[in-house]
Amino acid sequence: MQSVEKHRSHGGTLEVFDHESAVTGTTMRFAVFLPREAEKADVPCLWYLSGLTCNWSNVMEKGGVLKAAAARGCAIIAPDTSPRGEGVPDDEAYDLGQGAGFYLTATQEPWSQHFQMDRYITEELQALVTESFPIAKDRQGIFGHSMGGHGAISLHLKHPELYRTCSAFAPITAPSQCPWGQKAFTAYLGSDNASWAQYDSAILALKQPSEAEILIDQGLDDPFLSEQLLHGIFEDACQTSGQAYALRRQAGYDHSYYFISTFMDDHLRHHMEGLTA
Numbered sequence: 001m002q003s004v005e006k007h008r009s010h011g012g013t014l015e016v017f018d019h020e021s022a023v024t025g026t027t028m029r030f031a032v033f034l035p036r037e038a039e040k041a042d043v044p045c046l047w048y049l050s051g052l053t054c055n056w057s058n059v060m061e062k063g064g065v066l067k068a069a070a071a072r073g074c075a076i077i078a079p080d081t082s083p084r085g086e087g088v089p090d091d092e093a094y095d096l097g098q099g100a101g102f103y104l105t106a107t108q109e110p111w112s113q114h115f116q117m118d119r120y121i122t123e124e125l126q127a128l129v130t131e132s133f134p135i136a137k138d139r140q141g142i143f144g145h146s147m148g149g150h151g152a153i154s155l156h157l158k159h160p161e162l163y164r165t166c167s168a169f170a171p172i173t174a175p176s177q178c179p180w181g182q183k184a185f186t187a188y189l190g191s192d193n194a195s196w197a198q199y200d201s202a203i204l205a206l207k208q209p210s211e212a213e214i215l216i217d218q219g220l221d222d223p224f225l226s227e228q229l230l231h232g233i234f235e236d237a238c239q240t241s242g243q244a245y246a247l248r249r250q251a252g253y254d255h256s257y258y259f260i261s262t263f264m265d266d267h268l269r270h271h272m273e274g275l276t277a
């Protein structure tokens with residue numbers, strides 16, 4: 001693991017690392033924010049999964065997460081959204097390939113060799129960061145935005161003991177039924193959509209609800225709302241299964257980091273209340 005940049009921020013430290021991933025077969029980059037409390041004790045940790053086209057920097061630079069995490073004594077881990085580099089397949093479109101890993105294990109060529117983002121995050125990066133940093137393994141949560149909101153909700157529902165708390169900003173909640181998800185799942189998983197259910201948050205919420213309350217903020221002026229995000233399908237699934245959720249419809253807000261940063265502190269509070277209960 002190699003440090004590529006390090007900054008003091010809000011009394012804590014933001015550091016960016018490269019490491020060789022055996023799971024993706026590439027060099028992967030991620031960022032860690034440690035609050036000042038981490039100098040003396042293990043701290044709770046939130047995993048933030050970003051959306052299409054993003055890497056570690058979007059939330060750290062524009063999300064308002066450093067100030068919020070420092071105020072609550074919480075670590076933040078921001079992985080990349082896909083493997084990258086020469087030899088890694090890509091697509092001309094922004095919503096497939098590099099920057100668009102969809103937090104799943106691809107089974108189809110040419111993607112399957114490198115695109116293993118769920119195992120990378122839940123197994124390899126999990127082991128690396130909990131061995132390397134003062135993180136309380138039993139106080140971890142997960143959140144994310146858009147494609148990363150899909151990742152956060154699906155990984156929480158599949159690993160509720162690991163990620164005890166969950167929230168999302170404008171998540172893709174029913175990827176099997178929206179154009180972004182259908183395109184990615186067809187490419188990565190194949191056209192037989194039986195395998196898609198394991199990565200679909202609405203289906204997971206219906207079939208294997210968790211004991212946590214999932215907080216979602218959704219801007220009502222989000223240009224992707226009606227076609228891609230489909231929170232009504234997720235809400236119906238939660239109501240049927242009993243999955244606890246709080247869906248906050250935010251008038252006037254769009255899909256951007258101006259929206260995310262507005263509600264970031266609410267999400268940190270949601271997680272910290274859940275992790276300290």
Ligand SMILES: N[C@@H](CCC(=O)N[C@@H](CSC=O)C(=O)NCC(=O)O)C(=O)O
Pocket residue numbers: 050051052053054058094145146147148256257
């Ligand atoms: N710019 C692209 C659209 C990509 C986009 O809007 N990405 C969002 C996430 S969308 C769902 O996962 C994002 O977070 N962008 C980065 C940012 O800093 O805002 C296009 O070509 O239309």
